[in-house]
Amino acid sequence: xxxxxxxxxxxxxxxxxxxxxxxxxxxxxxxxxxxxxxxxxxxxxxxxxxxxxxxxxxxxxxxxxxxxxxxxxxxxxxxxxxxxxxxxxxxxxxxxxxxxxxxxxxxxxxxxxxxxxxxxxxxxxxxxxxxxxxxxxxxxxxxxxxxxxxxxxxxxxxxxxxxxxxxxxxxxxxxxxxxxxxxxxxxxxxxxxxxxxxxxxxxxxxxxxxxxxxxxxxxxxxxxxxxxxxxxxxxxxxxxxxxxxxxxxxxxxxxxxxxxxxxxxxxxxxxxxxxxxxxxxxxxxxxxxxxxxxxxxxxxxxxxxxxxxxxxxxxxxxxxxxxxxxx
Amino acid sequence: xxxxxxxxxxxxxxxxxxxxxxxxxxxxxxxxxxxxxxxxxxxxxxxxxxxxxxxxxxxxxxxxxxxxxxxxxxxxxxxxxxxxxxxxxxxxxxxxxxxxxxxxxxxxxxxxxxxxxxxxxxxxxxxxxxxxxxxxxxxxxxxxxxxxxxxxxxxxxxxxxxxxxxxxxxxxxxxxxxxxxxxxxxxxxxxxxxxxxxxxxxxxxxxxxxxxxxxxxxxxxxxxxxxxxxxxxxxxxxxxxxxxxxxxxxxxxx
Numbered sequence: 001x002x003x004x005x006x007x008x009x010x011x012x013x014x015x016x017x018x019x020x021x022x023x024x025x026x027x028x029x030x031x032x033x034x035x036x037x038x039x040x041x042x043x044x045x046x047x048x049x050x051x052x053x054x055x056x057x058x059x060x061x062x063x064x065x066x067x068x069x070x071x072x073x074x075x076x077x078x079x080x081x082x083x084x085x086x087x088x089x090x091x092x093x094x095x096x097x098x099x100x101x102x103x104x105x106x107x108x109x110x111x112x113x114x115x116x117x118x119x120x121x122x123x124x125x126x127x128x129x130x131x132x133x134x135x136x137x138x139x140x141x142x143x144x145x146x147x148x149x150x151x152x153x154x155x156x157x158x159x160x161x162x163x164x165x166x167x168x169x170x171x172x173x174x175x176x177x178x179x180x181x182x183x184x185x186x187x188x189x190x191x192x193x194x195x196x197x198x199x200x201x202x203x204x205x206x207x208x209x210x211x212x213x214x215x216x217x218x219x220x221x222x223x224x225x226x227x228x229x230x231x232x233x234x235x236x237x238x239x240x241x242x243x244x245x246x247x248x249x250x251x252x253x254x255x256x257x258x259x260x261x262x263x264x265x266x267x268x269x270x271x272x273x274x275x276x277x278x279x280x281x282x283x284x285x286x287x288x289x290x291x292x293x294x295x296x297x298x299x300x301x302x303x304x305x306x307x308x309x310x311x312x313x314x315x316x317x318x319x320x321x322x323x324x325x326x327x
Numbered sequence: 328x329x330x331x332x333x334x335x336x337x338x339x340x341x342x343x344x345x346x347x348x349x350x351x352x353x354x355x356x357x358x359x360x361x362x363x364x365x366x367x368x369x370x371x372x373x374x375x376x377x378x379x380x381x382x383x384x385x386x387x388x389x390x391x392x393x394x395x396x397x398x399x400x401x402x403x404x405x406x407x408x409x410x411x412x413x414x415x416x417x418x419x420x421x422x423x424x425x426x427x428x429x430x431x432x433x434x435x436x437x438x439x440x441x442x443x444x445x446x447x448x449x450x451x452x453x454x455x456x457x458x459x460x461x462x463x464x465x466x467x468x469x470x471x472x473x474x475x476x477x478x479x480x481x482x483x484x485x486x487x488x489x490x491x492x493x494x495x496x497x498x499x500x501x502x503x504x505x506x507x508x509x510x511x512x513x514x515x516x517x518x519x520x521x522x523x524x525x526x527x528x529x530x531x532x533x534x535x536x537x538x539x540x541x542x543x544x545x546x547x548x549x550x551x552x553x554x555x556x557x558x559x560x561x562x563x564x565x566x567x568x569x570x571x572x573x574x575x576x577x578x579x580x581x
Contacts, residue, residue, distance in 0.1 A: 181445075
């Protein structure tokens with residue numbers, strides 16, 4: 001019991017300490033994996049925000065891609081600064097999401113999932129088909145580096161990107177958390193659980209779903225934009241539906257009914273699959289295996305692991321007591 | 328008595344089948360009207376039609392002197408007509424109190440940014456809503472059950488909870504779809520008592536019900552539907568002795 005309370009009190013400071021000190025003792029490779037992990041956490045958490053209203057999206061790649069392409073093109077073609085084009089990329093995705101949302105969110109459940117999937121693939125087809133401005137199958141490269149005020153030479157160091165993405169992730173996670181706990185977020189739960197009831201209580205279900213999709217797409221697009229500027233080259237392949245499958249697997253393994261689920265799922269799977277194995281096929285097999293095992297034994301995801309373990313212990317304890325009393 | 332709800336020539340076709348045919352009916356302010364009829368008579372369809380879940384094929388619906396046919400459900404709810412559902416509908420994974428507090432949707436006065444940013448003003452309003460939600464739970468006889476998960480409640484309490492939720496939307500007219508279906512005799516008695524209290528609050532009610540005990544003890548007026556037509560209308564006593572009604576339920580004597 002003492003250990004449990006000690007863990008409870010100290011895990012937050014320890015995580016903060018690790019996150020802040022990491023750049024000073026870890027190598028570039030670890031920093032790179034961390035940056036990609038943070039970006040993926042944003043992808044995955046925004047996907048889950050979309051899910052709160054009951055809309056299981058297979059087209060989350062569309063928002064990420066729009067953010068990445070819009071931010072990159074604004075920098076490449078109009079010479080806009082990174083700091084301006086990044087939010088503009090988010091707004092571009094938001095506008096598309098509002099239009100797409102009003103057109104499709106009347107459709108419910110699996111049918112909407114299929115529609116969103118189709119939309120994501122249409123976006124990929126558009127990037128691939130049009131050389132101008134999307135660069136066709138080759139995509140865009142030599143995306144300009146951001147200008148960093150006061151420390152211009154800092155931009156090529158991983159430390160700059162690490163802290164930039166970390167702060168951005170924390171801000172977005174805070175915003176999503178506040179949104180989920182707000183009346184708006186709780187009304188989304190009502191819609192997901194029983195949308196007829198919500199409508200009979202006066203909720204404009206379509207508006208709620210569209211606003212939620214718009215928020216989720218805005219933040220996802222920001223993450224996509226920062227990804228484009230970080231890796232400096234993007235192509236349509238990066239934003240195809242496989243990206244969504246990864247997001248769904250991360251969320252399912254971490255636990256998609258819980259705010260921490262995507263964060264834990266992405267972190268654990270990224271470390272396991274990036275750190276240990278580089279080859280594609282083995283990585284996919286490992287991911288698939290972990291997904292199956294999790295769905296069988298931890299349907300609520302890794303977040304529920306402490307509870308499940310405690311349940312086992314309690315069971316064994318009570319069984320032990322029963323054995324003792326019968327003997 | 329002023330008219331609250333009125334339908335004129337209301338008709339709904341599903342393909343070739345007329346679920347509701349040329350239905351004219353009136354609900355006055357303060358009344359409790361029961362809608363009865365054999366299975367498939369069109370009672371639930373009628374509820375869906377007047378609350379906007381279905382669109383009429385012909386005819387129109389007047390509520391509070393306004394033509395509301397074709398409006399979406401959330402707008403009709405805002406005007407003060409709220410329906411319940413045959414199946415228990417609530418958020419099973421939330422507590423009873425959370426369920427009622429969410430049902431205050433129309434009456435919160437909390438803006439989108441306000442609630443996202445969790446401003447002090449929104450927190451204050453949330454506290455007020457919680458207080459009102461507690462009062463409503465007390466009102467339906469569920470004091471002390473605030474923190475129970477809605478999914479763990481017995482059917483009787485779940486139905487009471489959903490009535491509390493619908494009251495939170497402050498309806499002028501409450502449409503109840505089989506409020507006592509599946510209940511034990513004791514639960515039914517409690518429900519009748521509670522619904523009496525709801526009526527004393529000044530809420531006009533229209534009830535679809537199969538339990539004749541509930542219908543006869545509770546309604547001012549009864550409307551009988553069969554195959555989408557109104558076949559009789561009157562006080563409980565008149566309906567009990569109406570030949571057509573007896574035929575519809577029991578068939579004709581050979």
